[in-house]
Amino acid sequence: MQSFPAFHILSARRVIVAGAGEAAARKARLAAAAGAKVVFIASGLDPHLTAEWSGRAEFDARAPSAAVFAGAALAFIAVDAHDEAAALARYAKAAGVPVNVVDRPDLSDFLTPSIVDRGEVLVAISTGGAAPVLGRRLRERIEAILPQNIGALAAFARSFRDAAAARLAPERRRAFWENFFDGPLASRVLAGDEIGARNELVEYLNRSQASAVAASGVVHLVGAGPGDPELLTLKALRLLQSADVIFHDRLVSDKILDLARRDALRFYVGKAKGDHSVPQEDIERRLIEFARDGKIVVRLKGGDPFIFGRGGEELDAVRSAGIPVFVTPGITAATGCAAAAGMPLTHRELSQAVTFITGHAKDDGEPELNWRALATLAHTLVVYMGVGKAASIAGRLIEHGRAGATPVAVIEKATTAQQKILKGRLSDLGVLVRAGGIEGPALLVIGEVAAKADGVLLEQLELAERRAA
Numbered sequence: 107m108q109s110f111p112a113f114h115i116l117s118a119r120r121v122i123v124a125g126a127g128e129a130a131a132r133k134a135r136l137a138a139a140a141g142a143k144v145v146f147i148a149s150g151l152d153p154h155l156t157a158e159w160s161g162r163a164e165f166d167a168r169a170p171s172a173a174v175f176a177g178a179a180l181a182f183i184a185v186d187a188h189d190e191a192a193a194l195a196r197y198a199k200a201a202g203v204p205v206n207v208v209d210r211p212d213l214s215d216f217l218t219p220s221i222v223d224r225g226e227v228l229v230a231i232s233t234g235g236a237a238p239v240l241g242r243r244l245r246e247r248i249e250a251i252l253p254q255n256i257g258a259l260a261a262f263a264r265s266f267r268d269a270a271a272a273r274l275a276p277e278r279r280r281a282f283w284e285n286f287f288d289g290p291l292a293s294r295v296l297a298g299d300e301i302g303a304r305n306e307l308v309e310y311l312n313r314s315q316a317s318a319v320a321a322s323g324v325v326h327l328v329g330a331g332p333g334d335p336e337l338l339t340l341k342a343l344r345l346l347q348s349a350d351v352i353f354h355d356r357l358v359s360d361k362i363l364d365l366a367r368r369d370a371l372r373f374y375v376g377k378a379k380g381d382h383s384v385p386q387e388d389i390e391r392r393l394i395e396f397a398r399d400g401k402i403v404v405r406l407k408g409g410d411p412f413i414f415g416r417g418g419e420e421l422d423a424v425r426s427a428g429i430p431v432f433v434t435p436g437i438t439a440a441t442g443c444a445a446a447a448g449m450p451l452t453h454r455e456l457s458q459a460v461t462f463i464t465g466h467a468k469d470d471g472e473p474e475l476n477w478r479a480l481a482t483l484a485h486t487l488v489v490y491m492g493v494g495k496a497a498s499i500a501g502r503l504i505e506h507g508r509a510g511a512t513p514v515a516v517i518e519k520a521t522t523a524q525q526k527i528l529k530g531r532l533s534d535l536g537v538l539v540r541a542g543g544i545e546g547p548a549l550l551v552i553g554e555v556a557a558k559a560d561g562v563l564l565e566q567l568e569l570a571e572r573r574a575a
Contacts, residue, residue, distance in 0.1 A: 108234050109216075109217060109232065109234060111219075111232065113228065113230075113275075114140070114179065114180060116137060116140040116141055116142035116179055116180070117140070117141035118141060118142075118143065119142055119143065119178075119179040119182070120142070120143050120145055120177060120178045120179060121134075121137040121142040121143065121144055121145065121179055121180050121182070122145050122147060122174070122175055122178045122180070122181040122182070122198070122203070123137070123145065123146050123147070123181075123182045123184065124145055124146075124147050124148055124170070124181070124182065124183045124184065124194050125146075125148055125150045125182070125183065125184030125185050125208075126132070126148040126152055126155065126183060126185075127152055127155070127184070128152070129184040129208050130146070130148070130155070130182070130184040131152075131155050131158065131159075132184075133182035133184055133206075133208070133218070133504060134146070134159065134163065134182075136218070136221070137180070137182070138162065138163075138360055139223070142180075143163075143164070144162070144163040144164070144178065144245050145163065145164040145165075145166055145178070146159065146163055146164070146165050146166065146280040147166045147168070147170060147174055148185075149275045150234070151165070156408070165252055170193070170194055170197055171197055172198075172200040172201040172418075173195045173201070174197065175198045175200075175203045176201045176203075177199055177201075177314065178201070178203045179199075179203070180203065180204055180205075180206070180208050180216075181194075181198040181203045181204070181205040181206070182205075182208070182218075183195055183205060183207040183208065183210075183213075184208045184414060185205070186322045186458065188210075189249050189390075191207050191210060191213060192213060194207075195213045195214075199215070200492060201362060203401045204216050206218055211234075211235035217232055217234065217235055219231050219232040219241065219317050220238075220241040220242050220244065220245035221245070222233070222245055222248050222249055222252060224252060224254070224257035225258070225260075225261070226257040226258075226260035226261045226264070227255025227256045227257045227260050229245075229248055230251070231244045231245050231248070242302075249342070250340055250342070251340070251344065252294045252493045253296050253341075253344055255295065255296045255297075255298065258295060258296075258300065259287075259292055259295045259296055259473045261282070261425075262295050262300060262303070262304070263283070263286070265288075266307060266311070269308075269311050269363070270282055270283070270311060273311050273312075274311075277503050279282070286307075289400065289402070290323045290324040290397075290400065290401070290402050290430075291303045291306060291307055291387070292404050293324050293326075293345075293348065294324055294430055294432075296344075297324075297326075298432075299349050299430060299432070299433040302430060309568075310567075313571060322432045323350075323396065323397035323398065323399060323401045323402060323403060323404055323429065324397060324403065324429070324431070324432070325393050325397050325403045325404075325405060325420075325429055325430070325431045325432075326345050326349075326402070326403065326404045326405065326431070326432050326433075326434060327407070327411040327417050327420060327421060327431065327432070327433045327434070328345055328346070328405065328406050328407070328411065328433075328434045328436070329342065329407060329408075329409060329410040329411050329415075329434060329435050329436015329437070329438075330342065330354075330357070330358045330362050330406050330407060330408050330409070330436055330523075331362075331408075331436045331437040331442065332408070332409060332411065332437055332441075332442025332443065332446075332520050332521045332523035333357075333359060333408070333442065333520060333521045333522040334442075334522060335359070335362050335365060337363045337442065337521060338362060338365070338436075339434065339435075339436065339437075341434050342434050342436060343365060345402075345404050345434060346362075346365055346366040346367065346369065346370075346406070347365070347366065347367050347400050348402055349366060349367055349368060349370050349403065349404040350367075350370060350371065350396070350401040350402045350403065351371045351372075351396045351401050351402070351403045351404070352366055352370050352371070352372045352373070352403075352406055353373045353374070353375050353389060353392070353393065353403070353404070353405045353406065354372065354373070354374060354375070354376070354406040354407075355374075355375060355376040355377065355406070355407055355408055356374075356376030356377065356408075357376070357407070357408025357409070357547055358406050358407070360521070362406075373392070375389050386416060386419065389405075389420070390419070390420055390423035392426060393405060393420065393423070393424055393429075394424060394427045394429055397424070397427075397429045397430075398427075398429065405417075405420060407436070408439070409436055409437070409438045409442070409545070410435050410436045410437070410438040411434075411435070411436070411440045412433065412435070413438045413439075413440075413462060413490075414462070414464050414490045414491065417433065419457075421433065438462075439490065439520065439549055440460075440462055440488045440490075440549060440551075442520050442521050443488075443517040443520040443521075443549045443551065444551070445521070446517060446520040446521050446525055446527070447515060447517050447520070447527045447551075447559040447560055447561060448556055448558065448559065449551065449556060449558045449559040449560070450517060450558065451486050451488065451551075451555060451556055452486065452555070453554070453555050453558075456553070456554040456555050457484065457485050457486045457554060457555050458484070458485060458555050459483065459485035459486070460485060460486040460487075460488060461480065461483075461486070461487050461488070462488050462490065463475060463480070463487065463489055463490070463492075463574075464486070464489070464490050464491050464492070465489045465490065465491050465492025465493075465494070465495040465496075465499055465550070466490075466491035466492070466494075466495070472495065472498060472502075476479035477503065477505070477506045478506045478507070480503060480508075481502075481503045481504075481505075481506035481507045481508040482506070482507050482508075485553060486551065486552070486553035486554075486555050486556075487503075487551070487552040487553055488549060488550070488551055489549065489550035489551075489552070490549060491546075491550075492550045493516075493539055493544055493545070493548050493550070495547045496516075496535045496536050496538075496539040496550060497535065497536025497537075497539075498536075499535070499550070500514075500532050500533065500535035500536060503532060503552070504532060504533065507530060508552075509532070510531060510532055510533030511531050511532070512531065512532040512552060512553065512554070512557075513527045513529065513530075513531065513532075513534050513552075513553065513554055513556035513557035514529065514530055514531065514532050514534075514538070514551065514552050514556050515527065515528065515550075515551040515556040515559040515561055516528045516529070516535075516538055516539060516542065516544055516548055516549070516551075516559075516561075517548060517549050517551065517559075518542075518544050518545070518546065518547070518548035519547065519548070520549070526542065526544070527559055527560060527561030527562065528542045528544070528561050528562050528563075528564070529556055529557070529559045529561040529562070529563060529564075530563060530564035531564075532552060534564050535550065535552075537564065538564050541564060542562070
C-alpha cells in the first residue's frame, strides 16, 4: 500500500482552489459537496465558472503567497503551466496545507480518488495515480451494484445505535446488526419503507430480542425482463443477490438465475398452456409462508410482473396476509421484442397508440375483447400468449374491419440467442406461425409499424421450404 486512505472532514472549513477552468470547477464541486467553504485564487476565471460559483464561493484576488493559503484545510492546484503549479504547491506546503496538483502526483501530498457518493456511505477508489481511467471504471461498476438507498440504510441504522447499545449486551449486539443488515428489515428500508421498518425494529428492541430481527420477512415481485440477462434492472439484480428464496416461472432463463445468491432456495412454479403444475393459490400460500418465516422472498417473473403476469393477484394475496410486499418492474416483452426487431411500437406517421392484449383466456377459450374497436383504431396491437390463437385472432380482426394486408410481425424468444423474427400480412398470420415453427414464448405485433421489423418474410420461408423439398 503506497498511500493511506483517509477521509477529511471539511464542513465549514476553507478549501483553496487555484485554477480558472473546468478542472478547477470539478475540484471545487467535490469540496463544496463535503460542506467546505471554497475559495478560488486565479485571474481570468472562465465566465461560466464565475457564474456557477457567484454567491457560493469566495474569490481571492491577492497575488499568490503562503499567506493566501494559511488556515485552509486543503488546496487543489488546477493550472496548466508546470512552473506555476509547482510554485503554488510550494506556497501551500509552506503554509502547512496539504495540496493536490491535478495530474501531478509528484507535487501532491494527497490524491483525489474516484468517488461513489451515497450520502452516509462513501466509497473512494484510487489507483495511486497510475491509471485514473481504471479507477473510473471501477467506480462505474460499484455504482451499478450499490443500492441508491444504501446511505438511507446507514442513517437508519445510526438512529438505532444508542437504543441497541442500551438494550443489548455487547455479545448480542453484533449478532443483532448482522441479522438486521442481512435480513428483511434492511430490504424494506432499501425499498423505501422506513416507517414500517422503524416501527418493527422499535418493537423488537423493546423486547430485547436481537434474534427476532429476521422474524418478519418481505416479498418482492420482480420483473426479469424479456430474456437477455443484461436487460435485468440494477434493482432486480440486487434483489436476486440478497434473496433467501426465489420462486421463478418458465420464462426466466438459467443465465438470469445464475446471477442469484448461490445458497438461495429456488422453486420452479412455471406455467404453460394446459400445464399449471403449481396452482396459483399454492404459489401465493408458499410466498406468504416463507415470508412469515423471516425470509426475503423474490417472486421472479419474465417481463414485467404487472403485465399479464398475475402480479396483481399475488400482490393482493400477500398484502391481505399482512406481509410487506414491493414491486420491481421489468422490461416487458413488448418493448423487448420491438427493440430486438428494430421496430417502433409507435411512430408519428404510422401509429399514435399501442394496445397490449392477451390471446389466452382463463378457460382456454377466446378472450373477451372489443374486436371492433381493436380492428378500427389506427394503432399498434401487441398480443401476448397469442401463438395458439393466431389464426382466430387474425380472423376476428379482419371480420371487424382490419385490412388483411395489415403488416404483422411474430417475435419468438426475443433478446436471446434463439431469437426468431418473422413478418407478413394479417391474413396470413396463422400460416406464418405454422410455417415458421413458432412455439413460444412469442408475441404477435399487428399494425403498420410491423413492416419495419427486421425479420424473415413468409414468402422467404415458403421458398426455403420448396428448396429443401
